[in-house]
Amino acid sequence: MRVSLDELEMLHSKVCRSVGDVRRLQLLYALENGALSVNTLVGILDVPQPTVSRHLSLLRQNGLLTTERAGTQIFYSLTDTRIIGILDNMRQVLHEMVENQSGKLDEMPVG
Amino acid sequence: MRVSLDELEMLHSKVCRSVGDVRRLQLLYALENGALSVNTLVGILDVPQPTVSRHLSLLRQNGLLTTERAGTQIFYSLTDTRIIGILDNMRQVLHEMVENQSGKLDEMPVG
């Protein structure tokens, strides 16, 4: 499948946006070591089942997760585990940025 | 500065969300090779100046950009250029994912 730069840019921002939610970030990390059922994820995140289901659905629509049914359960897993590595890199950089520039985040306007 | 896992998680999702907008993604990439003035960025993105200014402001509030005034102009630059490398990694992975699973994104529900 050929993909233009514009399409890639769109996908890129869409994926970043879908990661840009604490619950969804937690879901991705929870699946770091393999597939889990919805119910298990509900237990881990401790939020209502419909909430988890909606976030999982969004992540799947954006290609980050895939599903597999086993009886009545549905197991979600990462489409590409390299995503976690990338998120870890980002987290590491952010960690350093926070420690270095300390209170400089959210600083006052330039004027 | 000590930073808890929760705080880091918050920052992480906040930063991802701020990257999750096409304009802001374009702004970050535009600044890949050094600082640029707001007006220059307006020319590159070809969107109204207030729109650019608002997106820049958000990116700065989230720590991704820093500013420096030079006369009447304000130059924005990346706080940490490693961010671009991370975004490139993600873009590369997404590119491969799209090419591999072709039309599988946005596929139909599991039921």
Next chain:
DNA sequence: AAGTTATATTCGCATATACGGATGGTATAT
């Protein structure tokens, strides 16, 4: 001080997103 350039902010509006609770659907078991 008045004018000019560059940038930031405000306002009103439209759209998108997230949530809880209820409901709907699917698969297995009895």
Next chain:
DNA sequence: ATATACCATCCGTATATGCGAATATAACTT
């Protein structure tokens, strides 16, 4: 067929986000 377990979707609501147009602020010039 009924019951149960598991998951997805709908509904109404509250909040967040993005935009264009107009306006405000800051710095430099004359």
